[in-house]
Structure formats: structure tokens, C-alpha cells
Amino acid sequence: MAAMRHMHEYGTTSAQLAQIKVAASLHAHHNPNALLQNVVTVDEVLSSPLVSDPLHRLDCCVVTDGGGALMVVSAEVAHTLSRTCVAVLGHGEAVKGTDNGRIDLTRTGAAWSGPAAFEQAGVTPADIDYVSIYDSFTITVLETLEDLGFCDKGDGGRFVSDGTLVAPYGRLPFNTDGGGLCNNHPSNRGGMTKVIEAVRQLRGEANEAVQVPDCQIALAHGTGGSLAARMGSVTVILGQDDS
Amino acid sequence: VISLPAPPPPRDDGDEEFWTATTEGRLLLRRCDACGTVIWYPRPICPSCHSTDTSWTDASGMGTVYSFTVVRRGVGRFATAVPYVFAYVELAEGPRVMTNVVDCDPETVYIGMPVELVFHDTGERSALYRFRPTSVGQQLP
Numbered sequence: 315m316a317a318m319r320h321m322h323e324y325g326t327t328s329a330q331l332a333q334i335k336v337a338a339s340l341h342a343h344h345n346p347n348a349l350l351q352n353v354v355t356v357d358e359v360l361s362s363p364l365v366s367d368p369l370h371r372l373d374c375c376v377v378t379d380g381g382g383a384l385m386v387v388s389a390e391v392a393h394t395l396s397r398t399c400v401a402v403l404g405h406g407e408a409v410k411g412t413d414n415g416r417i418d419l420t421r422t423g424a425a426w427s428g429p430a431a432f433e434q435a436g437v438t439p440a441d442i443d444y445v446s447i448y449d450s451f452t453i454t455v456l457e458t459l460e461d462l463g464f465c466d467k468g469d470g471g472r473f474v475s476d477g478t479l480v481a482p483y484g485r486l487p488f489n490t491d492g493g494g495l496c497n498n499h500p501s502n503r504g505g506m507t508k509v510i511e512a513v514r515q516l517r518g519e520a521n522e523a524v525q526v527p528d529c530q531i532a533l534a535h536g537t538g539g540s541l542a543a544r545m546g547s548v549t550v551i552l553g554q555d556d557s
Numbered sequence: 558v559i560s561l562p563a564p565p566p567p568r569d570d571g572d573e574e575f576w577t578a579t580t581e582g583r584l585l586l587r588r589c590d591a592c593g594t595v596i597w598y599p600r601p602i603c604p605s606c607h608s609t610d611t612s613w614t615d616a617s618g619m620g621t622v623y624s625f626t627v628v629r630r631g632v633g634r635f636a637t638a639v640p641y642v643f644a645y646v647e648l649a650e651g652p653r654v655m656t657n658v659v660d661c662d663p664e665t666v667y668i669g670m671p672v673e674l675v676f677h678d679t680g681e682r683s684a685l686y687r688f689r690p691t692s693v694g695q696q697l698p
Contacts, residue, residue: 315645319624322668366643367627414604415597415652417645419624 316541317368317453319419323468328368330471331452332359335372335495337479338449342492344523349376350496373452375493380500382510392555400516401555403437403531406430408547420468423547424461424535431549432463437531439463442551444487444515444526446508446534449494454541459486462535462549481524490515490524505536505548512552530554561641561657562634563677563685574613575599576683582676584616584686586650597652618674620646620688623653627663642666646688660689 320326336356342348354372362371392399408426432438439462447455456470464486465473481487491497491511494504512532514520531553539545568576578585587596591608602609625644628635635641642658644666658666659675672688679685 315624315626315643318626318668322624364627364629366629369626412598414594415654417623417653419645 316419316457316543317373317451320453320457320468320470321368323420324471326456326468326471328360328370328373329356330475331368331373331456332356332370333474334449334452334455334479335359337474337477337484338489338493338495338497340480341490341521341524342496344521345492345497348492348497349378350492369451369453375450375495375499375504376497378498378500380498380507381503382500382506384506384509384513398517399555400513400532400552402550403553404431404433404435404551406432406434406549410542410545410547412544417543419542420457422457422461422537422542423545424458424537424549427547427549428462428535431533431551435531435551435553437551441531442486442533443529444481444490444512444532446512446532447488447493448504448508448535448537449489450499450504450537450541452495454537455488457542458535458537458547461547462533481520482526487524487526490520490526505534505538508534508536509550509552512550516552516554561638561659561677561687563679564634565679565681565683566685568683571601572599578613579676579684579686580678580682582684584618584674585613586616586648586652587611588614595648595650595652597648597654616674617649619649619691620654620672620674622658622666622668622670622672622688623647624668625658625666627666644688646672654686657685657687658689659687660693665690 339354343353359372406427408423410423447458449455460467460470478485479488481490512534515529515532534550536548575585587599589603590610592606594605623645627640631639640663642663644658645653646656647653671691673691675689676684
């Protein structure tokens with residue numbers, strides 16, 4: 315229903331949403347652990363069966379087992395480790411409720427968690443070299459990118475076209491492990507893999523074909539609940555540890 | 558037209574009046590007597606001004622489709638009811654409520670479509686509030 319409303323208000327098309335899946339598939343093609351490793355086209359997304367209008371099967375994430383873990387240590391400890399560490403530059407969290415029934419299906423909690431993270435990190439969307447965006451569905455990515463300020467509200471459809479999200483040379487490479495749309499989506503834990511891939515990018519340890527050159531600042535974003543209705547959003551901005 | 562299942566809603570303390578009204582063909586809205594806000598979901602404290610001075614009022618039953626989807630893959634009792642329309646309807650009083658649009662071809666539903674309230678009895682002292690295009694009602698004798 316979020317996608318349907320976004321299309322109604324802003325003229326977003328299914329072909330534009332499909333561009334998000336296409337970019338994810340181009341990245342998953344280089345990930346030997348991805349569940350779906352085949353590159354797909356916009357036409358293939360549009361010709362896959364409708365699950366819930368206007369979302370097709372290929373607009374939806376996979377359902378898999380999986381897991382992940384992060385080590386969070388103090389700066390003192392980090393400096394004693396042999397592995398390259400990354401620094402948390404800023405973070406933000408937001409809960410969006412149903413607003414006494416006046417729900418707005420085109421705006422997510424990222425509209426609050428994003429600005430808080432950018433302010434704390436002292437950077438702007440233009441400074442971000444790579445993004446991990448939670449991707450339960452293609453529309454989840456599109457609304458999140460708008461709300462984080464990578465483009466104006468309503469311009470997401472145009473923004474994701476023309477290879478913007480494709481690594482390594484798109485304007486804003488995203489989900490270079492293939493994301494939830496192609497790689498994995500362990501139950502309700504889709505956010506963990508987002509942070510892990512952002513760390514890989516900053517360490518220069520992503521799959522070679524999708525490693526963003528000189529990746530210095532990355533953003534990871536998680537989404538929970540019912541998109542744009544009753545939901546939680548969390549944004550973290552990570553950077554190479556220069557301290 | 559395939560009829561949708563009408564499973565009984567979970568019940569809780571304090572919701573007896575609301576669900577009993579649905580069996581009488583009425584959708585109750587909570588209204589704040591202090592600031593006038595129409596409250597949804599129903600609750601005794603106004604989320605706008607925090608007043609406890611609230612009371613029930615009958616919804617007019619009129620609304621428009623705010624957004625919707627045609628569900629093509631259902632689960633449980635709804636698996637065999639596809640395709641059906643799942644929607645948010647904006648009530649004339651303001652709130653947008655999660656519901657179904659029924660009694661029409663799912664392919665004809667659109668955002669902004671005028672709809673009116675209907676009730677589907679669950680058989681367990683409650684009825685589900687759903688909506689049909691107002692044009693359906695106008696065709697009936």
C-alpha cells in the first residue's frame with residue numbers, strides 16, 4: 315500500500331522500482347553465497363507474478379536462514395587489534411506511530427533517524443560513498459533513500475534509474491552483497507547484514523567487482539515493523555578509523 | 558464476487574461496547590470533547606491533547622480509498638479468497654483505517670474511490686467493518 319500511494323502521489327512506476335532489484339542482482343552475481351545470483355532485467359521483474367499490487371515477486375526480498383555478529387570495542391582496544399577497524403561517526407533512531415489514524419504511507423522513520431545521524435557525524439548525504447539500505451521490498455529502499463535526503467521527496471523513482479545504485483561506479487552504490495532482495499534475509503534480522511557489508515566496504519574487503527574505490531564514509535539503515543505506518547528506523551554512519 | 562472470510566477479532570477488556578455496536582451496524586469513533594479530535598484507534602485518552610474527556614460517536618460510514626493493494630497470495634483462511642482488496646480507507650471524519658474493499662471487481666478499485674461502510678458478521682458477537690464502492694449501494698433497490 316506504501317508503493318501504491320507513492321505511485322499515486324509522485325508518479326513512481328513499477329519499472330523504476332525494478333531498477334532497485336536489478337542493481338541488487340548485479341551485485342549478488344559476484345557473491346558466491348547469495349541465494350539468487352542471476353542478473354535480472356527490468357522486464358523480468360515486471361513479468362514476474364504479482365504478489366500484492368503493485369509489487370511483483372521480484373520486488374520482494376528472499377526468505378532465508380542466516381545470522382551475523384559485530385564486535386564493538388573501545389578506541390583503546392581497537393588500536394591493539396590487527397584487523398582494520400571502522401569508527402561510528404553518528405547514529406539516529408526513530409519510532410513512527412500511526413499518528414492517531416492519520417498515517418502517511420510515503421514517509422518512513424528515516425526522515426528523523428537520518429538527519430540525527432548526519433548531524434552527529436557532521437557529514438551530509440553528498441559525503442556518503444556507499445549505503446546499505448534495508449530492503450524488504452523495492453519500495454522500502456526507494457522511500458528510505460528519499461527520507462535520508464539522497465534526493466527530494468518523490469524523486470526516488472528518477473534517482474534510482476540510470477544505474478545510480480550500481481557498484482562500483484554508480485553515484486550511490488548500495489547493498490553490494492546483493493542485500494535482502496538477492497543475498498539473504500534472515501527472518502527479522504535483515505539489519506545485521508547491512509552493517510556487516512558497510513564495514514566490508516570501508517575495509518576494502520567487499521567482493522572485488524563491487525568494491526567502491528576509496529570508500530571512506532558509509533551509511534547503514536535498518537527498518538522494522540510496517541513500512542511508514544507503525545515502524546522503527548535506525549541509521550548509522552561509519553567511517554574509516556583515522557584516530 | 559468471492560466473499561472474504563470474517564474471522565473474529567481478538568477481544569480485550571474495555572472493547573465490548575465497540576464490538577457490540579458493530580453487530581448493530583454501527584462503527585463507533587472516539588471523539589475528544591476537549592479539542593474535538595476524532596481518535597483512531599479507539600482509546601480513552603486523546604492522543605492530541607491528552608484529555609480524558611472523550612466519548613463515543615457514530616461514524617458516518619462514508620470514506621475514500623487512501624491506498625490499497627490487491628492481494629494475490631493469501632495465507633490461512635484467506636488463501637482461497639484471492640484476489641481481494643486490502644486497503645486503508647480515509648473516513649469522512651479523518652482517520653485512515655485498515656480494512657477491505659468488497660463487493661466489487663478488485664481491478665476497479667482506485668485511490669480516491671468513494672466507499673461506504675458494510676459489516677460482515679463473524680458469528681461471535683462482533684462484525685468486521687469493511688467498505689464497498691458507494692456506487693454499489695446506489696444500484697440497490
